[in-house]
Amino acid sequence: MSAATHPNRSPVPRRTWATLLVAAATVTAAGTTGLLSPDDAAADAARPAHALQDELDGLVADDGFPGALAAVRGPGGRVHHLTAGVGDLTTGEPVPVDGEVRIASNTKTFVATVVLQLVEEGLVDLDAPIERYLPGLVRGPGGDGNAITVRQLLQHTSGLPDYDDVVVADYLAVQHRYVEPHQLLDIALARPASFAPDAGWEYSNTNYVLAGLLVQEVTGRPIGEEVTSRVVEPLDLDDTYWPHEGEQELRGAHPHGYYAPEPGAEQADVTVQDPSFGWAAGQLVASPGDLLEFFTALVDGELLGPAMLAEMQSTVSAPGSAASGDEAYGLGLQTFTLSCGGTAWTHGGDIPGYETRSAVTEDGRGAVVAVTALPTELEQIVHVEDVVDAAVCG
Template sequence: MFQRVILGVVTAAALAGTAVVTQPSSAAEAADASRHDVVQQSLDKLATGNSFPGVLATVRERGGRARTYTAGVADLTTREPVRRDSRVRVGSNTKPFTATVVLQLVGEGKVGLDSPVEKYLPGLVRGAGIDGRKITVRQLLQHTSGIPDYDEALADGYLKMQHTYWEPREMVDVALRKKALFAPGAGWEYSNTNYILAGLLVQKITGRPVAEEITRRVIDRIGLRDTYWPGVGDQTIAGPHPRGYYKTTPNGQNVDVTVVGPSLGWAAGQLISTPADLNRFFTALLDGKLLEPAQLKAMLTTVAAPGLDVTEGGRYGLGIATVPLSCGGFAWGHGGDIFGFETRNGVTTDGREAALAVTSMPTTLEDAKRVAATLDTALCH
């Protein structure tokens, strides 16, 4: 990130957590400041009201200039501002990391993308209309397997299991109590269970924990210094971070869920990161720094994904999705929701990057659209 501070003096804007900008001295700098103001105003608007206590975003323009913006507060009790180096739980933005490792194993000849899951996890995937002998690895990563989500585990209320530890096989077992959503390849439906199975596949093939493989093959390889997988039993967020909040209704009470057992997400949603690191990851991925051309092409081959997000027209590849833009075209990204935080992000092939985090999940469709619109503003202005 690049921010200007005259003579080392920390301005009121910096103390408030907003991006720091000097007085523009040319037409080009004035235009840059105008773009900055639009992005900052959109974050300020998002943090207004009772929906999102804190907001954090990192944006990079085509020329390589990066800025990190904040709005709102990091803590509803102390009212301290959001720090620009804050880490957050990124939820389903973990899935592209997991998919990348699976595709690396495909490139190494250790996994067949169109081989049945049964080959790697024999006897595990069995249920009503669910048969691992007929479901491929590609269909897991693409969400076209027809395997239901394990979300019924939350039926009795999230707060009751906030500190519960889950083994991956337990989540798979919950999902397999349900009937298949459709025959393999006959539809598209987002299911976290697909990525729990992908994580188990990684462990079976490598003989190592999926957390270790993601760290070695992705995080360390491209130098993501603020991204990590919490260890077993670790319910905290290391380093600077805002508080995460949870409520079930728009006007409900905000419950602090910063300290939480993240195992319910595992290979589908356990990572902690920053908006800046998410930008670095997706840019490195698209630049071919993590996958060979054949595997990257497979990852970016998309299918229609009805109901993927509040933005219409999104499509899904293998752990990555398209994000339609109001200024034309689309960005590549994913997004993630986990209790206490939501992240939305996108990078374009012409060098624009934006990643946004809010410190509470939306409780209404309108709020979800507001987050998506703020990301769009960051990429299009």
């Protein structure tokens, strides 16, 4: 769920590839495919392999990820779906094209979109204290709801401490454990605040647990239902869903997800898990194609009016927000600096089993790349970001 936090690291030049010794380094690129979206499938035989295929294969052969998936949209609007590696290390089955993955913190952008829709409807004030909507809830060493605004939650400038390092300190021991949102909040608020509200930027899942509770309080409905009715259904995202309480298995075709607690450790299959520790900060499931469609529609103004989209894209400096270098963070939306010039929009997500990175531009280009294990080395994160950059700039 958490962002890459490496504030003291010098940016690594894009497309700088290194051979990494990781747990799955012996996995080959067997089963690699480069496929067009269904509308263009008839033309596939006449086309050369997609230019990105070699870079996607490198995530498997060089970085040791069991599998990788990508959805890429070029300037003309055509979407290509590519895969590399294997979808199941035990059986060797191929990665399903545009298969479902757990998208983790990309969930935050969906939740932020819903909150901003409520602002448009006059039900939420961005600059009101969270105390107005959740009275008495935010108290303790971690923060005071009277001093923290809705905007600061969405922008990670609240100073609220995170909870995830406590909850998943020994992930394999709690892989199937259900956690209530208020339990997550209690863990966070018992810790000291990172800084006074608006005095800095620090990524914290706690902010979006509160954002989810805010939505529920204002609408009287579950956050998953609001995300579904306001975002998923209007965009016809057929492979995107909010898991039901206690739901641990993925519903559709999907690659297995793997987790190694440290470099060189055996990779455990964590496909089946309880994602409640992510909740409104990271519980959604989607395919790369659906995630690309969501970010494209969002940036294109299909989900928010111009004024509210401008609020979402109003950013602050976000040190350590990307492995390849510092970026800026808006309201549930982050910048992605392109090597070919210009800036795209993104978020990203990390959860045991899966990592996703993306970038979409205002002229319609975009890419989503997912790998089927959490990186155990910083360079692996950089390389996933490199592939996204190559897809958009290529």
